[in-house]
Amino acid sequence: MSEFLIGASVLLLSAVLLVCLPWLRRSKQTQQDVLTNTRLIKQRLVELTVEQSQGLLSETDRLQAEQELKLALLDEVKDKEVVTGQTAWMLAIGLFIALVISGGVYYKANQLQQITHWQTAVSQLNVLGQTINNGQDIEAKDLQDFALGLRTKLHEEPEDATGWMLLGRVWGALNQPNTAKDAFEKSLALEPDNIGTLLSYAQALILLGTEDELKQSRRVLQRVLTLDPNNINATGTLAIVSAQLGDNQKALEYWLKLQSFLPKDDANYAAVQQKINEFQGIGQNNSELAATQAAEQGGAKRVQITINISDELKAKLPSNGVLFVFAQDPTGQVRMPAAVVKLPLAQFPVSVELSDANAMMPSYTLSSLSTAKLVARISLDENVMQAAGELQGEIILELQADKLITANILINKEIM
Secondary structure (H helix, E strand, O other): OHHHHHHHHHHHHHHHHHHHHHHHHHHHHHHHHHHHHHHHHHHHHHHHHHHHHOOOOOHHHHHHHHHHHHHHHHHHHHHHHHHHHHHHHHHHHHHHHHHHHHHHHHHHHOOHHHHHHHHHHHHOHHHHHHHHHOOOOOOHHHHHHHHHHHHHHHHHOOOOHHHHHHHHHHHHHOOOHHHHHHHHHHHHHHOOOOHHHHHHHHHHHHHHOOHHHHHHHHHHHHHHHHHOOOOHHHHHHHHHHHHHOOOHHHHHHHHHHHHHHOOOOOOOHHHHHHHHHHHOOOOOOOHHHHHHHHHHHOOOOEEEEEEEEOHHHHOOOOOOOEEEEEEEOOOOOOOOOOEEEEEEOOOOOEEEEEOHHHOOEOOEOHHHOOEEEEEEEEEOOOOOOOOOOOEEEEEEEEOOOOOEEEEEEEEOEEOO
């Protein structure tokens, strides 16, 4: 802010000089003209007295001439006073305009609004951090502010491994896996055996989704199991990554290992058992093989979804909103959608079909799922990340190969 004041003062002083100098010069010239005319009139008065003494003028003519000269001088002085008053007002207006223009130019050139936003984000870093740690709902804007403040802190303290890990998780939540990946790598360079960071790093690699990054994710998860052989998150994620890489035997081994950690009354036990059945050839085949065979045999899984919105939420439809319709693994093991469609808002009801053609990556498709959570979300912008004020509806249903399943989703919830 001090730099702004110094810069604004310099610009203002320059503007004042540019505006005032011409008027000061004119005022000085005006004063000089009045003094010159006064001297000339005094000289003429002396000459009139001499002419009267020489008999060239009568006393009456001299007095009349003196009166006319004095009146002329008085009129000139009054005219100059009027001009001086008008000049003062014009000068004041000019100074005001110069102040507004110089301030506006400096404000725009130095992006003071962005600087103020940055300073606010830095000052609120601890408050936002406590909100995130407490598990409270937080909007995308607050996450962006937290990332900005945290990045500033890390610039001053680059050896803070926990800070880099938190930054990576925030970027991941903001659906920027590339940036998240870089932050996790900086954290792991400082603390290579931090299990929490390793798991988050693996998730970022999975979201990026290339074969090389999936292989790197598998190596990272295997490192976690070396450090913690009974880690449930690493085991479940390794099962999914192995299937995506086509290693069905390893995928089955990890699903079996994961099930051994779960009590039979656990809500995820049945879902894991279903995965085991698929990989053992009971029911559907393994996920990637099922998707490939389904495509070859014309039996890919498809869902025709009709989407409507409740009467209570119709008034809250955003003018420039975007409709996202996507399918996810209902167990939550993989957050990335198996299929997603983005549409501009239109008159409800809206009908859309999800299939393997809508997959984000070839190795993870709708045919990879036996059960899917279908979500219809009206986003305020083109970011699929959930944010406060957005409208959503969802259902869970079983999929069937070689059959078009129909479903209805009612958007009836406002995200808070």
